[in-house]
Amino acid sequence: METVILAVVIAVVVIGALGGLVIGSRRKKPLPPAPPTTPDITAPPAEPHIGDEAEIPHDEERRTIEEVDLPGGSAAPVVVEEPEPVVEAPAIEIPEPTAGRLVRLRARLSRSQNALGKGLLTLLSREHLDEDTWEEIEDTLLTADVGVQPTQELVERLRERVKVLGTRTPDELRTLLREELLQLLVPEFDRTVKTDSNLDTPGIVMVVGVNGTGKTTTTGKLARVLVADGKNVVLGAADTFRAAAADQLQTWGERVGARTVRGPEGGDPASIAFDAVKEGIEEGADVVLIDTAGRLHTKTGLMDELGKVKRVVEKHAPLDEVLLVLDATTGQNGLVQARVFAEVVDITGIVLTKLDGTAKGGIVIAVQRELGVPVKLVGLGEGADDLAPFEPEAFVDALIGE
Template sequence: MVDIVILAVVIALVVVGVISGFVVTSRRKKQRPPKAPSSTPTITTPPAEPHVGDEAGPSREESRRTIEEVGLPEATATPPAVEDPVVAAPPVAIEVPEPSAGRLVRLRARLARSQNTLGKGLLTLLSREHLDEETWEEIEDTLLTADVGVAPTHELVERLRERVRVLGTRTPDELRSLLREELLALLRTDFDRAVKTESGLDTPGVMMVVGVNGTGKTTTTGKLARVLVADGRSVVLGAADTFRAAAADQLQTWGERVGARTVRGPEGGDPASIAFDAVKEGIAEGADVVLIDTAGRLHTKTGLMDELGKVKRVVEKHGPLDEVLLVLDATTGQNGLVQARVFAEVVDITGIVLTKMDGTAKGGIVIAVQRELGVPVKLIGLGEGADDLAPFEPEAFVDALIGG
C-alpha cells in the first residue's frame, strides 16, 4: 500500500515538472525577437553617452589631420538671378510725310465743295442779262456773307461794274476770267508766302505759333512739323503750352511720328522757360528749325497776352524770331479779325494759318484777314488728315472758288 502511494507521488511530480517545462518553453519562445534575414545589415547601437559621475575612460588614440590637409567644399557658382523680362515698347514707326508742294492742288476738290456757294453765286449773278442796281446789291451781299469784309467788297464791286460796262459782252468764260483777275488782285499775289525756316545767324530758324483756344493750334503745329520735315528740315518742337494737360503729349505724339524731338516741362510750368530750353536744345543739336507751340490765349485776358509777350522776349535772347504764325479758325468769320488785331498788338505776326477751311463757305476771310493785318495767309487747313495742311496758293484757291 505504501508502495502504491509513493508511486502516485512520483507520477504527480513528473506530471507537474513536464507541465512547468512546457510553460517556460512557451514564454521563452514568445519573448525571443524574430531573427533578421541574412541579407539585412546588422545595426550596431552606439555606446551609451557617459552620465554625470561616471569615470572617464582612457582616450583612444586617433590619427588627426592638419587644417591644411582638410579640403574645403568647392564653392558652387550662384546662378544669376532671373529677372522678369522687360517688354520694350515697339518703336514708333517714322512716317514719310507727303511733300508740301502741290498739296493745295490735290485738296482742290475739297476746297471747291466748301466754297461752291460763293463762286457759283457770283458767277450766276454776273451772268444775268441786265445787271441793275438790285443785282449789284445781291453781289455785295454774297461777298459780305462770305466774310470778304466791307472795304474789300466795295472795292471788288466797283471794279467789276467798271470792267463789265467797258467789256459790253459777258460770255461765261469772260465773266469767269474777269472775276478770277479781280479776286487774285484782292488776294495779293505779290505777297511772299514762304514759311521762313532759316535764320540769318548760325542758329536754327525759330518759329512761334500763337492763337486762341479751340482753333486747332497744337494740331496745326504738329502738322506744320510734318510740312517742314517733308521739305527736308530737321525739327525740334517746344511744348510751351503748359496750361492744357494733354497739349504736350499731343505735340510729342506728332513729333514722334516724323522723328522730331519734343522739349517739354512740367504741367503748369513756365512757358517762357520751356521755349528758351527748346531753342537751346535746337542749337545744341544743330537742328534746322525750332517750332514752339504756345498756350491758347484768350484775347480778352490781358495778363495772359502779356505772358505771351514774355515768351517772345525770352526766346529772342537766342536771336530774333524768324516766323510768328497766327492760327485762326476760318469758321469764326469776323470774330477771327478781332483776335488777329489783338495778337498783332502783342507780337509781330508774320503769317496766318487758316484752319477748318473745308468746314465753311466763308472763304472771303482770307481776303479780310490779310487786309486787316497786312500779312499773308501762308497755310490753310482743309481737313483732319495729317497731311491736310497746305501752303496757300492764291491761284489754286481762286480756281477752286469759281471752278476755273
Template sequence: METVILAVVIALVAVVAAGGLVVGSRRKKQLPPAPPSTPTITAPPAEPRVGDEAEVPRDEPRRTIEEVVLPETPGAPVAVEELPVPAAPVLEQPEPSAGRLVRLRSRLSRSQNTLGKGLLALLSREHLDEDTWEEIEDILITADVGVAPTQELVDRLRTRVKVLGTRTPGDLRALLREELLTLVDPSLDRELKTESHETTPAVVLVVGVNGTGKTTTTGKLARVLVADGRSVVLGAADTFRAAAADQLQTWGERVGARTVRGPEGGDPASIAFDAVKEGIAEGADTVLIDTAGRLHTKTGLMDELGKVKRVIEKHGPVDEVLLVLDATTGQNGLVQARVFAEVVDITGIVLTKLDGTAKGGIVIAVQRELGVPVKLIGLGEGPDDLAPFEPEAFVDALIGD
C-alpha cells in the same frame, strides 16, 4: 455499506462533470467566431542588393563636362544675358508740301462754290440792275470778304462789265478770277522763314486762342518742314492744357522730331528758352514753339506771350510768328487778330477748317486787317492736310471749273 455510498458519490460526480463538458461545448459552438484581427506588418527597408540580385540599371541622361555648372567663385566674371534690342519705330513719310493745295482743291471747292458760282450766276443775268449788284454785295459780305474789299470789287466789276459789252460765261469767269486774285494779292511774300542761321536755328512761334487747332497745326507744320528736308525740334510751351504736351510729342515722334517739354503748369517762357537751346545743341534747322491758347480778352495772358517772345530772343531772333485762326469764326477772327498783333509782330496767318465753311473771303479780310499774308491753310483732319497757301489755286477753287 460505506463502500456502496462511496461508489454512488463517485458516480454522481462523474455524471455532473460529464454534463458540464457537454454544456460548455454547446455554448462554445453557439458563439459566433471572433473576426481575426489583421496584424500591421511593417516591411523592413529595402537593402541594397549586389551581384546577381542587383536591379537592372535605369537609363539616365548624362551631361558633358561643358554642361556642368560649377559654383561661382568670388571675382569671376558673371555672364549677362543679352536682351533683344527693340526695333526702331518706323517713321512716317509726309507728303511733299509743293502742290498740296492743288491736290486738296476738291475739298476746298466743295465748300466754296457758293461764292464763285453765286457770283457767276448773278453776273450772267441779261440785265444787271441795282438789285443784282446788291445781291452780289450780299454774297461777298456773307463770305466774310469784308465791307471795304467788297465795295472795291463791285465797283471794278461794274466798270469792266460795261466795257466788256458781251458777257459770255468764259469771259465772265476770267473777269471774276482776275478781280478776286487782285484782292487776294499774289504779290505778298508767303514764304515761311524756316532756314537756320549760322549758329542758331530758325524759330517759329505759333500763337492763337483756344479751340483754333493751334497744337495740331504745330504738329502738322512739323510734317511740312520734315517733308521739305528740315530737321525740327518742338517746344511744348502750352503748359496750361494737360494733354497739349503729349499731343505735340505724338506728332513729333511720327516724323522723328524731338519735343522739349516741362512740368504741367510750368513757366512757358522757360520751356521755350530750353527748346531753342536744345535746337542749337542738335544743330536743328527749325524750332517750333507751341504756346498756350490765350483768350484775347485776358490782358495778363497776352502780356505773358510777349514775355515768351522776349526770352526766346536772348538766343536769337524769332523768324516767324504765325497766328492760327479758325476760318469758321468769320469776323470774330479779325477781332482776335487785332489784339494779337498789338502784343507780338505777326508775320503770317494760318487759317484752319477752311474746308468746312463757305466763308473763304476771310482770307482777303484778314490780310487787309493785319497787312500780313495768309501762309498756310488747313483743309481737313488728315496729318498732311495743312498746305502752303497758293493764291491762284485758291481762287480757282473759289469759282470752280
C-alpha cells in the same frame, strides 16, 4: 565586535528588501480603464497624436492656397512675376511732299467753297445788271466773309469792267471774276514760311492763337511739312496750361522723328521755349517750332505771357516767324482775335484752319486786309498732311470752279 558587524549587515539587507517591495508595488499599479467603444457625441474631438496621418476626408472641398490662413496673419498672396512688355519705338512716317499739295487738295476745297464763285457768276450773267443785282452781288460777298471794304472795292471794279466789256460770255465773266478776286488776295505777298536763320542758329518759329483753333495740331502738321522738305525739327511744348497739349505735340513729333522739349504741366512757358531753342542750337537743328498757350481770359495776361516768351527766346536768336492760327469757320469773330494777337506780338503770317468745312472763302481776303500780312498756310481737313502752303491762284480756281 563581530556581533555588531553582523547586525549592521542584517539591517542593510532588511532595508534593501523593504525598498524593493515598495518599488515593486508602484510598478504593478493598474492602468485606467479603456474608453467605451461607443463614441460620445457630446465630447470634443480627440487631439491627433504624433504619427497620425492628417488626411483630408474625400468628401471635403479642397481649398486653394489663397484661402488658407497662415499662422499669425492673413494669407500672403502669390506673386507671379510677369515679363515686362517690350515697348517698340513708333515707326517714323515719311510725309508727302508739300509741292503742289493745295492743287492736289483742290477738289476737296471746291466742293465746299465754290458756292461763292458760282453765285457771283450767276448774278453777273443776268441780262440786265440793275442796282438790285449789284446789291445781291454785294450781299453774296459779305455773306462769304469777304469784309465790307474789300466788298465795296470789288463791286466798284466789277461794275466798271462789265460796263466797258459790253458783251458778257461765261468765259469772259469767269476770267473777269478770277482776275478781281486774285487781286484782292494780293498775289505779290511773300507767302514763304521763314525757317532759315541769317545767323548760325536754327530758324525759330512761334505759333500763336486762341485755344480751340487747332494751334497745337497745326504746329505738329507744320513739323511734317518741314520734315518733308528735309528739315531737322525740334518742337517746344510751351502750352503748359492746357491739359495734354504737350502729349499731343510729342505724339505729332514722334511720328516724323522730331524731338519735343517739354516741362511740367503748369510750368513757365518762357522757360520751356528757352530750353527748346537752346537744345535746338546744341543739336544743330534746322528749325525750332514753339507752341504757345492761347488763353484769352484777359488781354493783359496774354500780352505779358507772349511778350515774355518772345523776349526770352530772343536771348538766343531773333524770331524768324510768328504764325497766327485762326479758325476759318469763326468768320468775323476770328478777326477780333487777330487784332488782339497782332497787338501782342508782331504777326508775320496767318494759318487758316478748317477751311474745308462750313468756312466762307472770303475770310482769307478779310484777314489779310485786317492785318496786312499774308495767309501762308491753310488747313483743309483732319488728315496729317492736310496742311498746305497757300497758293492764291489755286484757291481762286477752287472758288469759282473751272
